[in-house]
Amino acid sequence: MTLYAIDLGHGCDYDGGAIAIKKEEDFINSVGLLLIKRLMQLGHEVIACRPSKASSLNNSLQQRCDRANNAKADIFxxxxxxxxxTKAYGTEVFAMSPRGEKIARDICREISLLGFFNRGVKSGSHLYVVKNTNMVAVLVEMCFIDSARDVALFDAKYMADAICLGLTGRLPVDEKVF
Ligand SMILES: [Zn+2]
Incomplete structure (x- = not known):
């Protein structure tokens, strides 16, 4: 059993997501809820980290870290x-520890199996939530919301499955898509 801190990015005051062909927050919310459900079906514990309100961008990001740190989550x-x-496309995952990089590589591989270009693992040492969480942390940039190619490929269910597989190597039996 692993305690996952799942941070649905943006979605509160001072911390809005990008808007292009699609809204970043819509992609995050649809995938995030399915991912949380899958992890719980596999018997893991999940805490959600997005705050309901914030006083600044920094405060929004710090609250996310606080929730994960206070819960002593295993993986963020x-x-x-x-x-x-509009020209860039594909998936990339940020990490800053060797274990984080391994998880990031697994997530990149699973998402690329859906047809998204694998942009690979990037250093997350400049990212607030990666830097300020005490546990292994990854930040998943699932795909590009301003890429027609990625938007056409995107399916929340398959994306949630891919991230779940990258994290755990498994899917709940009744959710298997293959
Ligand atoms: Zn974002």
């Missing part, structure tokens, strides 16, 4: 979707 996973220049 922050969900995001990328937005750049």
């Amino acid at each position: 996973v922050s969900l995001h979707a990328n937005c750049f220049n």
Whole structure:
């Protein structure tokens, strides 16, 4: 049994997600709720880290870290979707410890099996929630919401399955898609 801190990125005051062809928060919310459900079906414990209100961007990010740190979670996973220049596409995962990098590699591989380009594991040492959480932490940029290619490929259910597989190597039996 693992205690996962699942951070649905953005979604509160001073911390809005990107908006392009799709809204980043819509992608995060749909995948996040399914991912939490799958992890719990596998017998893991999950705490959700997104605050309901915040006084600044920094405060929003710190509250997420506090929730994970106070719960002494084993693994912190922050969900995001990328937005750049409409030309970039694919998935990338940020981490800063060797164990985080291994998890990040597994998530990248599983998401790329859905057809998304594997942009690989990147250093998350500049990212607030990766840096300020005490446990193994990864930040998943699932795909690009301003890429027509990625938006056409995106399916919340398959994305949640891929991240669940990357984290645990398993899916709940009744949720198997293959
Ligand atoms: Zn984001």
